Amino acid sequence: MIIVIKTGTPEAEISRIGQELYKSWGIMSEKIVGRNKVVIGLIGDTASLDPMQIQETSPWIEQVLRVQKPFKRVSREFRHGEPSDVIVSTPNGPVHFGEGHPVVLIAGPCSVENEEMIVETAKRVKAAGAKFLRGGAYKPRTSPYAFQGHGESALNLLAAARAATGLGIVTEIMDTADLDAVAGVADIVQIGARNMQNFALLKKVGAQDKPILLKRGMSATIDEWLMAAEYLLAAGNPNVILCERGIRTFDAKYARNTLDLSVIPVLRSLTHLPITIDPSHGTGKSEYVPPMALGAIAAGTDALMIEVHPNPAKALSDGPQSLTFDSFDSLVREMAVIGKAVDRWSTQPAMATA
Known part of the structure; x- marks a missing residue:
């Protein structure tokens, strides 16, 4: 699962979202800085998580998406379509x-x-x-x-x-x-x-x-x-x-x-x-x-x-x-x-x- 962050989101808010994910659901997160977007990748068992519930944790969240592939971090979805350099x-x-x-x-x-x-x-x-x-x-x-x-x-x-x-x-x-x-x-x-x-x-x-x-x-x-x-x-x-x-x-x-x-x-x-x-x-x-x-x-x-x-x-x-x-x-x-x-x-x- 990935969280797409809105452009211009303060760094403190990105950190707070990650802390809230761990506090509320015990889910580790990884910030990925792309050319156009910042994405937070969720690491762990996210099958039972409700994307809408996560979306409501911050007005700075643009979208919450599930990564469908068995390979999560490797998936192109994990970086919101952006290639690695x-x-x-x-x-x-x-x-x-x-x-x-x-x-x-x-x-x-x-x-x-x-x-x-x-x-x-x-x-x-x-x-x-x-x-x-x-x-x-x-x-x-x-x-x-x-x-x-x-x-x-x-x-x-x-x-x-x-x-x-x-x-x-x-x-x-x-x-x-x-x-x-x-x-x-x-x-x-x-x-x-x-x-x-x-x-x-x-x-x-x-x-x-x-x-x-x-x-x-x-x-x-x-x-x-x-x-x-x-x-x-x-x-x-x-x-x-x-x-x-x-x-x-x-x-x-x-x-x-x-x-x-x-x-x-x-x-x-x-x-x-x-x-x-x-x-x-x-x-x-x-x-x-x-x-x-x-x-x-x-x-x-x-x-x-x-x-x-x-x-x-x-x-x-x-x-x-x-x-x-x-x-x-x-x-x-x-x-x-x-x-x-x-x-x-x-x-x-x-x-x-x-």
């Missing part, structure tokens, strides 16, 4: 994820292999226009014998890449025990597809204050994905970015997964959270990444996550879906054409190396 601090300055902002590029290798490789990659993707470096320190792999990442030592290498370029860092967490180490380096903490419904992890990561990138599970419905995001917001962190990375369908002969670009307009109608598309995992083949990236921008994505490696043939993980430096440069030039056409592309030059 997730602002991520990086050494090069704040970066905005959300509708109306330029498409954010996140690029880098599947996993961190050594310092020379990760620093070189960071410099190249930054020069092309990326704002964030992605790289796995901890890697969930289907086979127990496959490369699992270098762990905490790889976090140190990501920190070195950030120091050399000023790029923000996106890296995955797999275990609650590693949260302090990961959050100490990452500017965005990633929860991968295999952990989308690891509820203990969701609660723990949601209780810290770094922004979170939540990937869709490989067999997850949209409702299951949004309920996973609800765990993060319910734990206290509103800065959540959704990432579509392909789902499993009946035909895996030609592509690793089926990249669901239709999820962009669907999510726009359901949630206020920003959307990222990962065409690398979504297709599994580097030659399919460019058309899917271009299509994602045309469809309205807020960000793209693309795997880039200096020598994909020798990558320790996911080489077949990784772009070379030159192919990434070429793709960014193509994306700029689509991005400018839909007014979602930054024309600012890259900042000087930190």
Whole structure:
């Protein structure tokens, strides 16, 4: 349930309404300041509450509405139709994820292999226009014998890449025990597809204050994905970015997964959270990444996550879906054409190396 407050309502009255809700009905409230309206979201069991009774508590209340979706905080209704603007601090300055902002590029290798490789990659993707470096320190792999990442030592290498370029860092967490180490380096903490419904992890990561990138599970419905995001917001962190990375369908002969670009307009109608598309995992083949990236921008994505490696043939993980430096440069030039056409592309030059 949400309470829409009239424009010009004094701050003291907004606070009084929240206190009255708790005093009379034991309901916690959350103030949400939008571009045009202030909304109070009610948190808890509101099924028995009478909207008219709440409306009568203050002449400054414009409207009381029920949120019909099972995901409350994540629902677009919860913000009265306004999108979230997730602002991520990086050494090069704040970066905005959300509708109306330029498409954010996140690029880098599947996993961190050594310092020379990760620093070189960071410099190249930054020069092309990326704002964030992605790289796995901890890697969930289907086979127990496959490369699992270098762990905490790889976090140190990501920190070195950030120091050399000023790029923000996106890296995955797999275990609650590693949260302090990961959050100490990452500017965005990633929860991968295999952990989308690891509820203990969701609660723990949601209780810290770094922004979170939540990937869709490989067999997850949209409702299951949004309920996973609800765990993060319910734990206290509103800065959540959704990432579509392909789902499993009946035909895996030609592509690793089926990249669901239709999820962009669907999510726009359901949630206020920003959307990222990962065409690398979504297709599994580097030659399919460019058309899917271009299509994602045309469809309205807020960000793209693309795997880039200096020598994909020798990558320790996911080489077949990784772009070379030159192919990434070429793709960014193509994306700029689509991005400018839909007014979602930054024309600012890259900042000087930190």
